[in-house]
Amino acid sequence: MSDVRQQPMDTDAQPVGTVDAVVVGAGFAGLYMLHRLRERGLSVQVYEAGSGVGGTWYWNRYPGARCDIESMDYSYSFSPELEQEWEWTERYSSQPEILRYLHHVADRFDLRRNITLATRVTSAVFDEMTNRWAIETDRGDVVSATYLIMATGCLSVPNRPTFKGLDSFTGPWYHTGAWPHDGVDFTGQRVGVIGTGSTAIQAIPRIATQAAHLVVFQRTPNFSMPAWNGPLDPAFQRQRKATYREHRRQARESAIGVPVEVTALSTMSALAVSPEERQREMESRWTYGGFRLVGSFNDVLINKQANETVAEFVRQKIRAIVHDADVADLLCPKDHPIGTKRPCVDIAYFQTYNRDNVTLVNVRHAPIAEITPTGLRTQDAAYDLDSIVFATGFDAMTGALFNMDIRGRGGKTLKEAWAEGPRTYLGLMTAGFPNMFTMTGPGSPSVLSNMVVSIEQHVDWIADCLQYLRAHDLRCIEPTVAAQDLWVGHVNEIGNDTLYPEANSWYVGANIPGKPRVFMPYVGGVGTYRKTCDEVAANGYQGFTQSP
Ligand code: FAD
Ligand code: NAP
Secondary structure (H helix, E strand, C coil): CCCHHHCCCCCCCCCCCEEEEEEECCCHHHHHHHHHHHHCCCCEEEECCCCCCCCHHHHCCCCCCECCCCCCCCCCCCCHHHHHHCCCCECCCEHHHHHHHHHHHHHHCCCHHHEECCCCEEEEEEECCCCEEEEEECCCCEEEEEEEEECCCCCCCECCCCCCCHHHCCCCEEEHHHCCCCCCCCCCCEEEEECCCHHHHHHHHHHHHHCCEEEEEECCCCCEEECCCCECCHHHHHHHHHCHHHHHHHHHHCCCCCCCCCCCHHHCCHHHCCHHHHHHHHHHHHHHCHHHHHHCCCCCCCCHHHHHHHHHHHHHHHHHHCCCHHHHHHHCCCCCCCCCCCCEEECCCHHHHHCCCEEEEECCCCCEEEEECCEEEECCCEEECCEEEECCCECCCCHHHHCCEEECHHHCEHHHHCCCCCCCECCCECCCCCCEEECCCCCCCHHHCCHHHHHHHHHHHHHHHHHHHHHCCCCEEEECHHHHHHHHHHHHHHHHCCCHHHCCCHHHCCCCCCCCCCCCCCCCCHHHHHHHHHHHHHCCCCCEEEEC
C-alpha cells in the first residue's frame, strides 16, 4: 500500500500551540470550516493525515474514480464567484478534476497557511478545569484549543483486508482507498478485484480494458444505474450558472441535497399506477441516469412490494445487457431492497461482463479461503493472479473518530460513549464531549445526501454557533443527555420505518465485524433537518447547555 509520507507534499504550515479551534481533516469539510472560522476572526489549526488536501479525492485515485452526484451539484455553493469561475468538464467529474478543484479552493481562499499536512491527530483530551481540548499528533505536536471540529470524513478509513495468507502474496496489492499516486499499470496482468460496491463498479470497467485477464470476486451483487457520463454541455453549464442561486436553494431544501424532478407519478405509490405507467416512469429515469430511478415513486424506500417493482426493473436491464444468462443472474441483486445499500452509478459496468477477459466468481457461494503466494484460493477453486485490488470499502462514519483516543468529561472515551452505537444530538455534538463537533456525523443526513450540501450546512451552523457563544461570552457548549436521547430515539424511529435496516450495509455497520448494528444516518431529509437545526439555534441553542 502507498505510504503517504513518500508522496510529494504540498507546502504546509507549521502548527501553533494555542488556538481557538483545531479542525481535523482537510477534505471538503475541513477546508470550508477553516475558511468560515477564519472569516469570523478565530485562530484555526487544521491537521490532515494525507500529504495533500482533498480528503476522499486525495486518497481514492483508483481508475474510474469520479463523483456520482452531478458535478454542478457536487461543489461548494458558499462563494458565487468560485461557482461562476470554475468550469466543470464532465457531467460527473473525475477524481483528478475534483482534486484540482479542491486545490484551487485551498489557493483561492489562502487556506494552506493554517493546514499542517502528513500529520495525524492521535488523541484529544478535554480538560474540565480549563474547558480546553489538548490535541496530540503523530509528529509530537501538542495543541490546546477551545473547540475541536472533526472533519475526519465518513468514508476515510479503508476496510483493510484481513485475509489469511495476504503477507505471502508475491505480487502487489492495493486498497482503492489508498491508491498509489503515480497510478498502476495493469497491462498484460492477471488482476483480481475483491468487492462489487460503488468503488469496484467504477474500477472494474477500467481495469478490464487494461488487464490481460480480470477476475471479479463478488459476495453481494449491487444495484447500479447508468451515469450516461459525457462532456458537460457548455450551454447547460451557462444556463445553470445563470440560475445557480435558485438551484442551490432548492438543493438545500430537498430531501437528498439535489433538486429532483417531481412528476405526477413520482408522488404516487408504485402500486397505485398501472404496469405501463410504472414502466414509462422508470424508463424515463433510467434514460436520465444516476440515482433518479430510486425516486420513481413515493414508497420505494418504505414498501417492500413497491420497492420490488423498481428492483425487478433493474434486474431486467441487467439481463438485457449481459449476454451470458448465468452471469447475468449472478449479477442480479436479490438479497436487499433497491436503495437500502447505497445504489451505484456506473459507466458500462454490466457490459464489462461481456468481455472475454473478465470472469465473475461468486464468493458468497464459495468464500475466499486464503491469499496464496501466487493468487487467491476460494473454498472450491484457485486463481492465479499477478495483482489484487481490494475494493472492500470503509469503516464508515465512526472509523476515523475511533482511530483517535478522544476523551471527554471524566476521561470517558468516545468509544465507550458510543459502545452500543453512536449517540449524538443532531449528529453535531455528543453529551460529555463539550465543544467537540462532528461534521456529517451519525444522526445527520450525511451519507444519504449530496455530501457537499450537508457539509456546508454543518460548517455554517457550527460557525454561527461559535459566533453566538463568543457574542454571549460563553466558552462551553454541550448537548443535554435528554436532548440527545430524544434525537437518537427519533433518528432510530424514522430509520426503522424504512427498508434501510433490512440490508447488510455499511449504513448499519454490517461490513465491520463487531460493529453494533445501528442505522447511523438521519433519514428525515436534508431540508427538514436543516430546518430543525435552524430552529434549535434560533431558540438559543435549545437542548444544549452553555456555560461561561
Ligand atoms: P473526507 O474527504 O473523507 O476528508 C477527511 C479527511 O480527514 C481525510 O483526508 C483524512 O485523511 C483526514 N483525517 C481523518 N482522520 C484524521 C486524523 N486522525 N488526523 C488527521 N487527519 C485525519 N459523496 C457524495 O455526496 N457524492 C459523491 O459522488 C461521492 N463520491 C464518493 C466517491 C468515493 C470514492 C468515496 C470514497 C466517497 C464519495 N462520497 C461522495 C463521499 C465523500 O466522502 C464526501 O462527498 C466528501 O468528500 C467528504 O468530505 P469530508 O471532508 O467530510 O471527508
Ligand atoms: P462498499 O460499498 O462497502 O463495498 C465493498 C465491497 O467489498 C462489497 O461488495 C463487499 O461485499 C466487498 N467485501 C468486503 N469484504 C469482503 C470480503 N471479506 N470478501 C468478499 N467481499 C468483501 O465500499 P465501496 O465500494 O468502497 O463504497 C463505499 C461508499 O463510498 C459507497 O457506498 C459510496 O457512498 C462511496 N463511493 C461513491 C462512489 C461514487 O460513485 N461516487 C464511488 C466509490 C465509493 P458485501 O456487500 O457482501 O459486504
